[in-house]
Amino acid sequence: MVMSSTLLARAAAATACLTALVTLAACASSSDEASVDAARSSANASLSSSVAVSVSKATVPLPGAPELDAQIKRALDPALxxxxxxxLIEDGAAFSDxxxxxxxxxxxxxxxxxxxxxxxxxxxxGTLTATMRLDKDGSGSNVRTTIVHFVLLDGKWKISRTDLCGIxxxxxxxxxxCG
Structure with a gap:
């Protein structure tokens, strides 16, 4: 009999604990659900934005070195x-003078x-990285290289202002x- 009263007491205590946990979980679930909904909304918005950017980038073909080289040479063509x-330059108006x-x-x-x-x-x-070679006197004895970035702006790949200054x-x- 002692044993069964102990078991009953333990069962009652366990039931009380479970009831308290369920009550706490029910109270917390509304705040957790709100938190999860907010996180889900934020993630969906971020994903939608990322997909929109990816789609816009996907419509602009990625140029290779010959196309980027032609673009730089075109930028330096006096007839242009x-x-x-x-x-052709990011923030190109700054280079007008x-x-x-x-x-x-x-x-x-x-x-x-x-x-x-x-x-x-x-x-x-939205950027590309390439290497630019410069042989100032054409002799091949003093070749300099620098990393150059191109930035996708307004649907066009433009040479990075910072990197143009580096060149x-x-x-x-x-x-x-260039300051």
Whole structure:
């Protein structure tokens, strides 16, 4: 009999504990559900935004080194109207005043050989990474390389302003656009 009263007491205590836990869980579940719903909404919004960005990136073909090289050479072509030239550069309007000096730098270094070389890496964040080679006197004895990024803006791949400044500095050229 003692044993069965002990079992009954334990069963009653266990039932009371379970009832308390169920009550607590019911109270907490509404706050947890709200928290889960908020997290789910945030994740869905982020995913929708990410899908929209991916879809917009997917419609713009990824250029290879030859296309990026042609773009840089086009930006330095004196026959190209300045408005089109600045469209090839991130924040290109900042370089408008520097264009005559860039032509001077090209005239001062007529044997310079420069270009984008493979590989080109898609960073999957709206930027590409490539390597730019510069042989200032064309002799092959003083070749400099620098990493160059292209940024997807307005559906076009544009040379990164920061990296263009790096290229200009590697060619010992200074401009107010680069600070």
């Amino acid at each position: 109207p300045d408005v089109e030239r600045t469209e 520097a264009i005559p000096d860039m032509y001077k730098a090209l005239r001062d270094n007529p044997h310079a050989i420069y270009g984008v070389v493979d590989p080109v890496f898609d960073n999957r964040d 200009l500095r590697s060619a010992d050229y200074r401009t107010a656009a």
